[in-house]
Structure formats: structure tokens, C-alpha cells
Amino acid sequence: MANHSPEAAKTVEPLKVAKKSSILYSQKVAPYFFVLPFILSFLIFFAYPVLSAINMSFQEVLPGQVKYIGLSNYRGLWNPTFLKAITNSSKYTLFSLLILIPIPLLLAVFLNSKMMVAKNFFRSTLFIPALTSVVVAGTIFRLTFGELEGSLMNTIITSFGFEKQRWLGKEHLAMFTLVTLAAWRWIGINLLYFMAGLQNIPKELYESAEIDGASKWHKFSWITIPLLKPITIYVFTISIYGGYSMFTESYMLWNGNRSPNDIGLTIVGYLYRNGLEQNNLGLGSAVGIALLVLTFIITIGQLKLFGMFKKEE
């Protein structure tokens, strides 16, 4: 070190800098670097668990005694309880779609209109439920829809002269409660998506339509709805996934994973019951893979139906 002349050091320095900056500013490396966090988290938290679940679905997983048992986990899925879980999840998804697409869309149109009063008030009140925790909301709904005479819902319906109901004990009422909870919680979020979509529609379109003498309804059905299609598809897709993966709501409403006659059992609830509660992680993994395949098929079908795979004209 001592032998080096100051000049030599000077000539080395710019070279080093050049080398460093060539990596730092390399246009080839930069994109990979920027997507690295996503790729890493995808591989660690998504790809690896999925692959290991596929692997586990062919195993009997017990501490210290893991062995391959072929397809028998999948054969074990063919039973009335799992079919019930699929039916419940499908019904729940269907009903929540029927409510959570049109209503937020309409509300968004109202809240976006110039005539609406107290817009900000409604915007925030409709969004607040989305901020509550499902655990808290579920507990409150459980008490609201309690079977005793004093529960809120029973007080309301008996004051109209109806009989008191076992809200969480009868199949249709239970589904009604689940969908109500979903509607209460998610309307605000979907509303937000639709409002964002609405604000992206150019005003000129409406103005020119007005000049051509279009009525309010025509403007809504020929401008608003078609131009909201990308947002609608997005909301549709996440709602399908959300519907099929629903678990916490049912878990909280029945204070555990056991609803009478399994009226609130969802696919994930079945996974939880077998995988965790009965220590059968192999079967649990098989349920998970079945759920993945099911939602995959439905989503692809739905996207195809909306023409998402067609080339843009």
C-alpha cells in the first residue's frame, strides 16, 4: 500500500466508479432489480406453498411419519360434507355477486351525480364497514342475529308481527345472514372501484350525447355501463375469488367452525376442519388444491364470457 504513488491511486479511482455505475445504471439489470421484491415474495409466499400443498395432498402428514398414499386424499373428498361445503360456497358467491355488483354500481352513479346532496357523508359512511375487522363485525352480527327474543333482528321482525326466528339455525336464514354481512362489509369497497371508474369517463361523451338528445337512462346504459366494463370485470373476478375463499365470516358467526347441519360450512371451513382441527394436513391440502382448481375454472370461464381473451378491436 505504502509503495503506491498518489498518481496511481488517482488513475484507478475513475475506473472503479465507471465499473460500479455500469452495474447500477445498466439498463439490462435495472428492470429485474425493480421487480425482484415481487418475484421473491411471489416465490416464497405463493409458489412454494402451492407446490408444497400439491405435494402434501398426496401424503399422509403426521409428525415424524410422512408417507405417500397416492390419490386417497382426493378420494376422501367425495363425501356429502364436502359437497355441502362446495354448494354453500357457490351459493354464497352467487348471491354476493348479485348484490355486490349492481348495488355499488348504482350507488356510485348516485354519489357521482351533481344532484346528490351530502355526497361526502354517504361516501364515508358507506366505506366505514370495510375498515372494521371481520372478527368484530362477525361477533356483532352473531349477537344481532341471535335466536333469543331479545336479539336485534328478532325485536325488529316481532314488532312487525312476525314470529321470532332462529337466524343462524335455518339454512336460508343463515345464508341470508352471511350475505347481509358480506354486503354490509363490501359495498363500500366495490363502490370505491366503481367511483374511480366513473371519474375516468370523459365528460365530453355525456355532453355530446345530451346534444343528440339522449335521455338519462340512455346515457347510463350506452355510456356508463360499457365504459365501466374493465372495472366491472375486475370487481367480478375478485368477488368470485372472495366468495369462494370466505371463511372468517362463517367462523365468527357460529363462534367456531361448527354450524348446525353444516349450513355455514365453506370450502375453506372444510379445509380448516380436516387439516387443522382433525390433524389431517394431507386431506386439507387436497381440499385447498380442489378450491384452487375450482376458482381457476370459474374465473377463466367468466373472463372468456366477458371476451377478455379476444384481441382488442
Place this chain on the structure above:
Amino acid sequence: MKKQLLVMLSLLVMLTMALSACSSDNKTEKDGGSGSKKTKLELWTFNELHQTFYEDMAKRWNTANPDKQIELVANTFPYDDMHNKLLVALQSGKGAPDLADIELNKFPNFLKGDPQLLPLNDVIDPEINNLVKSRLDIYAKDGNYYGIDFHVGAAVIYYNKEILDKAGVNADDIKTWADFETAGKKVHEKTGVPMTTIESADLWSLWPQVAQAPGNDDLQTADGKINITSPIVANPLKWQQGLIKQGIAIATPGGNHHSEEYYGLMNSGGSASVWMPMWYMGRFTDYMPDLKGKIIIKPMPAWKVGDPRSAGMGGTGTAVTKTSKNPDLAKAFLAFAKISKEGNIAIWKQLGFDPLRSDVWTDPALKESNKFTEYFGENIFDVLTEVKSEIEGVIINENTPNISDSFRTSILVRTLLDNEDVDKVLKEAAAQLSK
């Protein structure tokens, strides 16, 4: 503007420093405060009352063993959460506590495969002759005991004497379930209150009635075959269905006798009786304070005069995990808390459980007054000694979680709430269970 930001930032830094200083201070205090070094033992339970008991026993242990001090960190989680967390922790080999309470219905899950719990034979064997052995067998696999229970769990019946008196019914005249039905009719007619409540989401109403039938079978046969279509299961269920149809009984609000809805109903005199195990006393004292002095404890009615009047129900096996860093100390503490004479007396005094050691049942300490004698009267233990030889056992094995799930989610709901035909429902359930 800049200045303000600077002030805010420096305040934040100071706060962080102060807080971190705080936490490290605490640590040193805990480690060195009491002079000798304490070993930390972590315990998970699903019942607050259990936690209080263990904490008290830890204090006693520290006084008795100044050279082996422990610092017990006990946590109470909700029932399902705790068992699931523990299963996952044991499966992955990380994060499990040293000691854990595992409820009887869940225990077989933990014995699957290579149990991740430590055999407790070395602490049980020296005392085995003093303990009720059938209560150890339910936590055993291949000759190893993996859990120690709190209690025998003898099922008894609790009557609300005030309501019975109003109807002119004497509890001592009720010897059989048929007597119970007749008395119930009278109570219902005179007071308008149902005689009892029957669980539709749990097994505490049905299982004791099944287990008290003479013979060794209950929901399963003694050799582990599913037995739910047999008359010893079907008849009690039909009897319960009949009671509900006549209005003598109602389905338990909230589905089971541990729900807030039920506590509220019972506490306000909404039902005249309930049959639950002895350990249910703690729920009366803690959650139904208004019934103090009104509840009397009697042996359960029998199916026929002379038949057994009780059954050992439920239980919580406390286990030491394989991942424990101080397994010997954990075992020693567990034995001290749940097998020792002192521990067994404390179990009665604090928790109101009928303890596992039969030699303490006659101990004068059990006659001393405590919150249970204040609530229920002096002669609680007489009931237990009366039925001592009539406490029937239950069969617990790897099928148990599945069978009890079937009852809790389907069979009881369909028969008791939806009024379906008992034999048909049981047959369908049995077909699905034996798959």
C-alpha cells in the same frame, strides 16, 4: 415548517429510546430480582380458571422449591384457537409452549403418528395406585401416558330448588329418567318454565346418558367400533326428542351450556335443571351469580333403578411437549400441580373439580368451606361419594373427534331441532362415519 419537523423527529427518537430502555429494564429485573435464577416455563390453556390455578400452583412450587424456581408464563386462548395453534406448532416443531392443556375431545389428534408430547410415566408411576386409572387411560397410547387430567368429571344433575319448590316437586323423589319426565311435566305446567335444556351443538347432554347405560359400550363399542345406531344411543336421543316435543325441555339457547345466551337464561331462572359434570360448578359460581343458594346437586337419574347414576365426562389432559427446553422441570411442576396431594386439594378448592386422587376424597380439607360450599351448600362431596362406584367410563380414541363432530354439527341438530326420525339420522351418520 422545517423546525417543526425536526422537533417531531427528535421527540420520536427520544420516545423510542425511552421505550426500549423500559423493556430492557424489565428484563433484568425479572432475571435477577428474586436473587436465584428462575426458569421460564410457558403454558397454554383455553380456560381462564385453569390459568389462575396454574399461576397459584407456580407460587406454591417456588416456595417449596427455592432451588428450582420457575417463572410460569400462562396464556389463555379461545378453545379452538388454542388447539389448532398447538397442533400447527407441534407439527412444525417450532413455537410450542412447554406445557399445554388439551381437551379430551381433541386429545386423540395429538396422539396420531409419532406423538409430539412426552410420556409422563416417570412422574405418574410412583402415584398410580392413588389415581383413578380409567382417567389416565384416556390419554394413553402404547402404554405411555401423555396427559394428566384435573378431575374425574362425574356427571351430576343441578336443580334450581326455587323452581322445583314452586311446582311442589321434591328432587329426591326423582330416581329415574321416567320420574324426571313426570316431574318435568309438573314443573312446566305449574311454572311455565321448562324442566331442563338439552344441548344441540355439543355432547354434554347426550353422552352421559349414553355412557351411564350398563356395560362398557357408548358411542363406540369397547373394541373401538362405531356404535351410534345401537339402542343405548338411540333411546336417550328419542327420549330427549320427546321431552322437547312436549315442552318439558327446550334446546339450549346458543347450542350448548357454555354459551352466554344459556348463562343468561339459567341465571334468570329460565330453566329448572341441567345435567352436567361436577366441573360445571365453576360455571355456576362465576357466570350465574344470581342462583347462589338456589342450586342443589344430586346424582343423575338412572335409566332403571339400580343402574349406574353417573359417568366420567370430559376432561383436560395437561401435556409436556417434546420441544420443551426444560422437560424434567416441566414434568415435575405438572406432577406437583395435578398429581400431588396438595395439588389435588387445590384443584377442589379453587376449581371445584372432583380430583383425580381417590385418597384425598376423604381428606378433611375437602370439607372446609370455600366459594363452592358457599354457593351450593355444605354437602357437595357427599353426592360424589354416593355415586363413587357408579361412575361409568367413556371410550376415547382416534375416531372420537370425528364422531363428536358428527353429533355436534349434524345428528343433534337434525333430531332435536329439526325433529327428524332418530333411527334414520343415526343410520345415515353411521354410514358416513364408517367410510
